Amino acid sequence: MANIKDVARMAGVSIATVSRVLNEYPYVAKDKQEKVMAVMKELNYSVNGNAVKLSKGKTNTIGVIVPYNNNSCYDELINGILKKAHELHYQVLLLPSYYENVIESSYLTLLKKKMIDGILLTSHTLHPEQILALSEWGKIVCCEACPVELVPSVFPDRFAAYIEVFTYLKNKGYKRIHFTSGRDFQSSPSTRLRIQAYQETITEAYESQFFDQCFDYQDGKRVGDLMFRNSIVPDAIFTNGDEVAAGIIASAQTHGYSYPQDFEIIGEENTPISEILGFPSVDYHQTAIGEQAVSLLLSDEYARIQIRHQLNFRARTEASALS
Amino acid sequence: MANIKDVARMAGVSIATVSRVLNEYPYVAKDKQEKVMAVMKELNYSVNGNAVKLSKGKTNTIGVIVPYNNNSCYDELINGILKKAHELHYQVLLLPSYYENVIESSYLTLLKKKMIDGILLTSHTLHPEQILALSEWGKIVCCEACPVELVPSVFPDRFAAYIEVFTYLKNKGYKRIHFTSGRDFQSSPSTRLRIQAYQETITEAYESQFFDQCFDYQDGKRVGDLMFRNSIVPDAIFTNGDEVAAGIIASAQTHGYSYPQDFEIIGEENTPISEILGFPSVDYHQTAIGEQAVSLLLSDEYARIQIRHQLNFRARTEASALS
DNA sequence: GTAAAGAATGAAATGCGTTTCAAGTCAAGC
């Protein structure tokens, strides 16, 4: 396949001139420019993207590390990321980590290898020191709260949302507020926040219960059985996902309880499921977060300002019941 | 940052030897190998991935073109693609097309530019000739039925599934079988197949109706209103998505009809929604398709055999009602 | 009329590995 040298030779100009035409430099004589373009067309020439990347030291590609187990709560986020990246003429490398630390840190070396210009970290298992160590090799932005101040982040203020939800439930007079989460508090910061928010909000002796390891509909059914078979039946439940909430609702019905008559339930991530079943769900506006994360990652001030975006989003509380 | 030259100099060997160490060539003296590795560690050296790509003429990256409007029915597919690609040590560039032909064809030039080793095409608007023309520059595999025999494809046999569904509904004795789809028949092959399957299966004069432009829950509610406000109320509905089906069920209830007492409904893509609401849904096993598509794309026989995988999957028909 | 600014262009260095080719060392085989 033809390269820039062939084009230069055939057009009777130097390689530099061809490069200038390619990069739309001013100061190229019109006739030569046209000649070069004609030759490029004739030879069906394309630049070699890898040579460009090597030469320019820039790839116009960003990497996005996502756990990608199977539940797709990253969909909205990725959507936002793709949209903004496309706008800024960047491409997106999707890096599934399956929550494995080894895989995650191997992705960070892509920066060292100059294969990407920056990394967006969604939920991850990396230790702050690991991130810091590798952020020397390139830009990194977290889409989750990052415990290290030095790593720029754009993230939903989950804690504020949790506080808001628990306060809302408390003010409504519920006394048995159960809540669920996914990974256990040791490996999941958001689980810790959830527990902490509960403890800070509800200081009285409530008969609440906490359940972790909830990820999907079946898990919801499982913990629903635990909740409604129990002597202490919840009057409000705050789940960590709409699917889980749906499972709990289904389970409740088999035990003779029905939503919304017998209990209040609040989901998370605001998926079509909460819309369909008509329960409120906390919406973190992940699309916006994705877009902002890309903007921050690719902004010129990245290196200097190191902003820590803090986004405070509120729970959607108008229930639109299925009736 | 250190490059291979620096390493060679410091280790007192030639560049070639360093390269051999990097690529784990046999036939490098143990002492030199260790020395080189020590120096690489000392200098905190990393290969420049772009130089490697340029030099080897291979990127170990594949591109996946997805419409990425907003509904995430590509999630499972992408999951499969990521999994298999990761297994084969390939990386995945996610290329959103927003169903725009210009964008889609711009992505195909990535092959010419040697920036990716192959392309996976999901739902798209490209003309067969466009695909064929560009498949000369690299490997392309379609994850949808491709009208051109020369383009290798791995795809669900939607037509067979549609036939199966309509036959199932016909055999159950339904007479007013409404069905929905997304894009209109001019731009969407699957809409055409749906209509064709209906016509081939149900030759009698049924009072069925067809509705397009259905994409989400709200659309489902909208066409549900049309269906149940009408004098001809359906006794069976085949939708083109679980969200749409959920919308129709919700709408039906506002009109005094309820599922499953008054009508049968079948969804598509087998998402958690059909599980939650308890209606059957056609499952195309997109994860498996994604995996197979990657395997085909990266297999050595790709160039020679040009197989057209045809996967025949069946409708999930066991309903597990919410009740 | 001449200096200064602007336009146009090519040679060569640069970014960084991979791979081929030739050559040299050393031990086993006859």
Added chain:
DNA sequence: GCTTGACTTGAAACGCATTTCATTCTTTAC
């Protein structure tokens, strides 16, 4: 003792475009 094959190793070509520097030719300005 000599051939043969297995190891080792480095020089140099190759993959391909970008960019700096120097040079030459025009204009414009005073």
